[in-house]
Structures are given as C-alpha cells and as structure tokens.
Amino acid sequence: MVEFDVVRDVLDQLLLDRNGREFGRVDGIIVYLRQDKPPRLGEIEIGTLTALRRVSVRLAEWLQRLGERWSPVPLDSVRLPFEDVRRKGIDVEMPLDSEADERLLRGEKWLREHVIRKLPGGKSPRGRK
C-alpha cells in the first residue's frame, strides 16, 4: 500500500514516461464521489485547459473556443488512470511512451513537424547538439 498526499505529492508534479521523458504536469485530479462509499481517485488530467480552469473558468472557455477555431491540434485535456501513478523522486512516472502515445505531446509533435523542421538547421537529428 503506497500512501499519497494527492495535492502535495501528485497535483502540479512533473510527469515522466517510462523513458524518463517529460510530458507535462499533473494539471488536475479526478475524484469520483460514491454513495455510501469513500471517494475513489479516478484519473489525473493533463492539459492547458485544465490548468487554466483552475485560474478562471471563463478564460479557459475562451481559450477552448479559440482552440476549436484556430488550433491545428485538439486542446482537450487527456486523462490517465490514477492507479498507474508512481512516484519517482519528486516527480510522477507513468508506464507509457509519450512519443508513441498519440494522445500525448500533440502540440509538440505538430510544431516539430510543421514549424521547427522547416526552419534552416531544424532538420538535425533529435537529441543533444
């Protein structure tokens, strides 16, 4: 049995995939309230809209509308099962490959292919300079 303080140890922590690659921060935690039973931790949520909703719901809705109209990739937040959350030092590790998982790093992958690789010198192989 692993004990978590979900706000202190999980919310806002850096997310690493199984290869140690950063793929965001825990922007929200979904808890299911059940009748006559203790609440159940459902998923963690990743996405700018989730983070922004914590600041201002109106601002998040405005960004959502803007994204639906103009963004080349969906801005919807992604949910991952809480049961997969593992602590790695001060970070949170998930058993997945963020580069291969189509739900994750959508903006990063789109910018890499459509902007960065089109700039002079942007075609260099990935990795360290």
Place this chain on the structure above:
Amino acid sequence: MKTLKKAALGILTSVGSYLEVGSMGTALQAGAAFRFELLWAIALGTICIAFLLEMSGRLSAVSGETVIGAMREDFGFSFQVWPLATQILIDLLVLASEIGGASLALELATGISIRVWAIPVAFLVWAVLWKGTFGSIESGVAILGMVTLSFVLAAWWLHPDWREVARGFIPRRPMKDGAQYAYLAVGIIGATVSPYLVSFYSSGAIEDRWKTSDLTPNKMTAAFGMGFGSMINMAVLVVAAMVLAPRGIVADTYQQAGVALSQPLGRWGFWLFCASLFIGSVGAALEVALDVSYITAQTFGWKWGESQEPAEEARFALTYIVAIVLGIIPSILGIDPLKFTMFSMSMTVLALPIMIAPLIVIMNDRRRLKAYTNGLVTNVAVVAIVLLSFVLALLAIPVQVLGG
C-alpha cells in the same frame, strides 16, 4: 582544487556577463546627473542579487529542481500563473531593451539607424540560440564580455577623488531634482536585481548538473562574481561622473553618452564603448530569450535545455523565437532605447515582490531543502531590500511620469 576551479570559472562568467544595456544605461545617466551620489544603489542591488543567486543555485543543487518548477509544485498553477505572467512580461521588456541596446551600438558605429539593425541583431540572437549549447553561450558571452573591463581601466586613469567616490556609498538627500534621483535609483536597482537572472541561474545549475558538492562554488560565484561584476557597473558611473557631468552632458541618449570613454582612452575609447554596449546587450538578450523558454517550459512540464536540438523540444525553441520577434518591435517602431530601458528597469522593481516572495517561502521549506534552508540574515536582507526598492519605485515612478 576542483572547487576552486569551478568557483573561478563561475566568477569569470558572472563578471564577463554582468554589464548589459540596463546597468550601463542607468549608471551612465546616474553618473552624468548626480556624479557619485548613486553608487549606493548599485551596492544595494548587488547585495540583493548576490543573495538571490546563491539561493536559487542552492535550491537547484540540493533539490534538483529549478525555482520555477519548485514554485509550481509548492504553490500550484492557480497561484503561479501570476508571477509567471509578470516575469514573462518583464523578460520581454528587458529583451526589447537589450535588442535596442545592441542595435544602437551598431548605429553609433555605422551611422545606420537602429530600425535597420534590429532585425539582423534579432537574427544573430536566434542563430546563436538555435545552434549553440548552454556551455558555449555561457563561456562565449563571458569571454567577449571582458571588453567591458575597459570602463574599469578608464575609471582608474581618470583619477577620481576616491574619498568623494566612497561618500557615494552612503545614501543622502540629493542637492537637486529629488524625483529624478529616486527614479534613477529605482532604475539602477531594477537593472541589477533582474528576476531573469534568478531563474536563468537556477536553470543553468540544472543544465550543469549541480550537486550539494557545488554549494561552495555557488556561494563564491554569487558573492565574488556579482561583487566584481558590480565594480564594472560602478566604473561606468564613475566614468560618466568624471567625463559627462563636468561637460553638462546629461546622457539622456546613448548618442550623448558615447563620448564617455573617448576622453580617457582616446579614439579607441569610442569603439570600446560601442563594443561594450553591443556585446553586453547581445549576451543579455541571449540569456533573457532563453529565460522566457526556461520559465514557460518548467511551468508546463515540457522538456527543456539549451543543449538539446530544437527538434527534440520544439515548444521550447519556438518560445524563444516568439520572444525575439516580439522583442524587436520597440526598436522597429523607433522608440528611444534608453528611455525604454529606464521604463523596463523601473517596472522590474515594481514586479519584484510578487516574484521574490514565493522564492523566500520555498527557501525556508525544510521538506525540500533539508538542512540547507535560508538563514536569518539572507531572509532579512532580501526582504528588506526588495520592500525598500518597491516603496521607492511606488513613490518615484508616478512623480517621474507626471513630471514628463
């Protein structure tokens, strides 16, 4: 021996990259208008930034976390968004000032307008960030930045009355124009205590993989690097006091201030002035543009690091490109770089409390820093200087703005 070598490198890097458009512009104006009377403001700002850099280096060495990352984890996004937005805004103002400074140095040297030079300068900044690594940028800026030592040489040759210089370290009522005196003091402090230095230094500590064994070099770099660096800034003020003030040159444009080094160093003085302004400004522009990427990436949990290829971290690279593009706007619009710099530096002081207060809380958190939390002296010194500067800015900025 290894510790000493690391410390020496850190000190050299800090000294070489100390002078930039903000510190140079504010010191030139202060020396021209009030001779040595504002030296205390440089000293006060230096004490504050030395403490802040030591703190941010210690945080990264002990916890493996950057200031911005720790801020998000400890305070949550709903709080952190405010210091983050403030810092991005301040960084963009400073970046625009630096691009303006470098472009103006080229205008002084060639006679071609800064409006023309702004784009090549921005392109140079982008190209260095695009292809350079953290280490190469850090050492390149430091080595080229040694040209700014020409101000120290000039100040020495001008034989100022050192007793009068020493009196400048004690704040006293100015003989004339109190509003401008206070505004310049705020500008000097803003140029010295730039928040980008704090997040940049802590990100650099992670890039260089600091550990607790690096705490001694960290302390020495913060104290001596900033200490010796501030001597260059003080030398700029002394040179302005000795050369510009007696001639009644108020130095409210760089064109007027350009003669500062010509008297002590002759024909070479003018070229050294241009080179110092250009190299200092480009060096700082590189650091500030990178800082915008650092703080955004660390807030949102993107992969980050200047030593990675742009394709490895597209959002990180795109962020500094956008910042550089925004940074050239004031120069292209023809806004006076020195006035814009003064405005940016005073805005920095107003923004300091919201950016420094969370850092002080983090630095006193035993869970994160274990036995390495702040001592009483560090807490009191930083809080007192930041609050004092903030109050001074609240008083000085409206008076200066209303008075034109």
